[in-house]
Amino acid sequence: MRRELAAARGAKVRDTPRWREAGLALLFLAPSLVVFAVFFYYPFEQLIVRGLYRNNIAGDNLRYVGWGQYRDVLGGDEFREGIGHSVQFLLLTVPVGLLLGIVLAVVANRRLRGIKIFQTIFTSTVATSTAVAGFIFLALLNPSIGLIKEPDLLAQPDTAMIGVALASSWQTLGLSFVIVLAGLQAIPREVEEASMLDGHGPLRRFFRVTLPLISPVLMFLLVILVVNAFQAFAQIDALTKPPGGPDQATETIVFKIFENRTPDRLGDGSIMSVGLFAVTFVVTLAQFLLLERRVHYGE
């Protein structure tokens, strides 16, 4: 009776107890929680624990060495060198990828006859496997038959990373292009026309209207490119001889982790993996914190 009276007066009546709502929420979340637990949380926990142990070469004689091993590996030269090379690779690929992606997308975002052909061509590198991209650039940078014979980029420790970055930038160009193009095509045509009527020249229109309107897309692209750069491995493996060379000049952090896969160094490799996760996490977080205010998410 009191319930009906309360309802009649417009008061809120809670039909479902709170614990039951929480239970229902958990039930709905369960499928993704299970998948995450099996494929992410558990392996990640195992990775952290691995870093506390040391094996012999045969993979047995497991013994606990504690958090000191983390201090040794993360403070060691190998990890620092790997991260250094990864950052170098990132600086060589991400700005170029972003810039070229924007330029090509702006060029291809015209209402011209046959523009779809160019859009398809620019996008095609997305469908190219890393091995194929590696092969193409091995040929292009070949000192005897290549397009760029001098200098032999991949042969010199100083320039090998540039050669690898070239191939990688080319391969990710399709992704950058297609993402930026999608952003450009989402800009309402009338907003661009209003800008034309307001007398904005092409540059002003680009920087004051277009760029702010595609900023969420650019933010997304930046995060993806940075994460991809930190995870670079296959393209380096395909292009360099010996892999990661010359003189370990292209050994990025994932390369170092890969080299630490033998049973006796599994602890080190695990710690480097955790370290890479932490670095990527911090860099991504920093991107959000620093750039979020400059991103316009619209309405």
Add this chain to the structure above:
Amino acid sequence: MASVTFDGVTKRYGEVTAVDQLDLHVEDGEFMVLLGPSGCGKSTALRMVAGLEDISGGDLSIGDRVVNSVVPAQRDVAMVFQSYALYPHMTVARNIESPLLSKPTRVDDGAEGEVRKLTKAERQARVDEAVRMLGLADYVQRKPGALSGGQRQRVAVARAVVSRPAVFLMDEPLSNLDAKLRAQTRAELIDLHTRLGTTIVYVTHDQIEAMTMADRVAILADGHLQQVGTPREVYEAPANVFVAGFVGNPPMNTARGPAGGGVVQIGASQLPVADAPAGGEVVVGVRPEHLEVTADGPLRARVHHVEWLGHEAQASVDLVGGPADEVGSPLATGASPGRWVVRLAPGLPAPEPGSEIALTPLDGQVHLFDGATGWRLGLDGPPVTGPGGIGGDGAEPDEPVGVGG
């Protein structure tokens, strides 16, 4: 301020002609509404004035200047878009200031007609003025996403007025507002036009907007101009069957039939019409409010249903004998053939559905159109009258003819 002149302006997209040989002169300071159904070419015509569409043929002038190849920013026009097209990342103040940043603007204090870039203080003064005029003072620091539809619409108008252009172009600016706000904003736009006196070219498919706001209405269909005149002229003397069927809600009743001997045969009825041609087929048009239910009226009809609208009632009736339908007419209205609407006098009992009634058109309120071309008898093309309803370049429309006998 400036006039706008379309001189044989044509716009083609490949094989499709969106606007065909448009001749139209919008007087300096006039409020001209381009009215027509979707796809009639009205928005294309407006966009050609703005410079957002190339012109395939003819000359388009703003004032004395042919602007066919002048870029949008240099045409001295401002546009209010249907979607408002505000910059979502800028505040209201920045949106309104936007046209003043890049292009030279007309100034008050210089020589008459002086146009130059404004200083920061001048820009601020202009923005303040526009904000006051449109009642946006409380929202200047908000972004468009935090505004209601009506507020966004006012920001779009403020952005248009701030640069004091020679011509305002408005592309269905009220279509995203609800009915109540639309009525209110209509009044505000009329008021704005009175205050500023700027030429306005306004596109809409809504005849209420056209009838209430326009000095003159230009009606388009299929890229062709049908009639230009004051709202009253196009309502009272539609130039053809299309205009008769498009202007007015409910539209003019029309029926086709052979004429001769002072009468037009409509289904089983013979409607006496003074000045009816001696022979040939005509389309007869009578507005719903110009039909009376009488005991011995010449038109016999069976009541289909009666709609009560509060202030009046309307009866849908089927003419007895079923007149020839309008399919095949080059300017067919799409109204259901043979079914007419009659506005019933308030206070009188409504007829029962299924009953037969007799109708008499009011004296002088029967319109006659050529059965083959659809044009009003005596016309063979769109009549154009000046803003005051007098003069003009085209043929004058005939007065509605009287009911004879």
